[in-house]
Amino acid sequence: MKKLFFFFVTSLILLSCEEEIQSDYQKYMDKNYSEVLFILNGEAESFSAYAPSDGAMYRDIQLVGFSGSSEAWPKDILYTNDSIYVVNSGQNTIERFNAATLDYEDDLYLDNGFNPMTLCLVGGGTRAAISGYGADQVKLVDLDLMTILDSANVYGSTAETNATDDSYDRNPTGLAAAGTTLYASNIRYSGTGFREATISIFSIDGAYGTLNLVKEINLEEMYDTFSGESYTSDYGLNPQSLFVLNEKLHVICTGTNGGSEGDDGKILILDITDSTSPTMHKVLEIGGSPEGFRSSMDTLNGVMYLAGVGGVQSYDYVNETILHDSRDLILAGSDSTLDYYSHVLYNNGILYVSDWTHDKLNLIDVSSNDEPIDSITCGDGPGALLYLTY
Secondary structure, three states: OHHHHHHHHHHHHHHHHHHHHHHHHHHHHHHOOOEEEEEEEOOOOEEEEEEOOOOEEEEEEEEOOOOOOOOOOEEEEEEEOOEEEEEEOOOOEEEEEEOOOOOEEEEEEOOOOOOEEEEEEOOOOOEEEEEEOOOOEEEEEEOOOOEEEEEEEOOOOOOEEOOOOOOOOOOEEEEEEEOOEEEEEEOOEOOOOEOOOEEEEEEEEOOOOEEEEEEEEEHHHHHHHHHOOOOOOOOOOOEEEEEEEOOEEEEEEOOOOOOOOOOOOEEEEEEOOOOOOOEEEEEEOOOOOEEEOOOOEEOOOOEEEEEEEOOEEEEEOOOOEEEEOOOOOEOOOOOOOOOEEEEEEEEOOEEEEEEOOOOEEEEEEOOOOOEEEEEEEOOOOEEEEEEEEO
16 A cells, blocks of 8 residues: 555656646747756756746756666756757766757767766867766767767876876866867876876867877976975865966866865966967966856956856956955855855856855846846756857
8 A cells, every 4th residue: 555655646746747847848938038048957957947038947947867767967068069968977978959949869878987077069060078087088079970989098108197196096077179189187086185186188180080198297296386386285286177268278276175174276377389288377376166167258358257165256367367266256155165156157247157055046247346136046956057049
């Protein structure tokens, strides 16, 4: 009798969830919006959609993780070729959805334990690189054909390296491409603490079909030489994301993640005039725990916005000066060690911020002294953001 009751209740819950998702989806589709902000909910494993034109939020309008029975753990979202691509860390897949209808179309299985983190377009088409946090590897994929083109380890005996002790994992996170050169940031976690952070440099050959490791560079050694002081934190620089801007590579380092050990977030700016032999150009001691991530730039004014623990930071990437550091946060949280803003996206004077801790989407008017506009419940564990104009 208990089993029958459990089946009945579970069925009702599943039917209720499906009905709610379908209802929100239909309401959203009936509006036929020309501009939409998509929110990838990490805990709910779903899309939500915010419409700037009328301020409406449509929660959980499509699920992700169609390709397996395990948890999806969605991490990244990208648009190209009239499609939306979602990176599922738990299922080790890239999923493709129709950007107009949000219908699930296809998936690409990467490898067991690959733990994909970041998807980065290369070459201006549908070729992309994807970082494998759990495999110390980067793969080159074709998002149109949904196939793997090539794979390469982020370190190896055939490549030049100046990192100490190759027995430690690299754990690649961020990716950035400049022409036929690809950069990957590696955290190097030893199991008890962080080792020296590194950058792996790859060449992409054969019409963006093959991937070759050129070298691995020790970021902490570069920082020590440039600054004249030793970076001593047990947590390492902890580089999370990369951007190529004005022929320089910007490396966003979270340091100790804004915890009690320190306030040591940094922006390392590397000169990549010689694409495979970068040199340290400047260090911005921004503090806090900046992370960065895709689409967080105001390209008109040359401002980079960074999400993280405790609040949002920013810097002028043209003049290479700090605008908002850890002492002057945008949207400062009530608890600087717990409030986690997972992603940030700038569009047309408005800064959209995913508040993972409180399941909110925050809107900030950066053209008016960073004035908060709204805070809207958007789904469980909001993360990556994508703004589309149809």
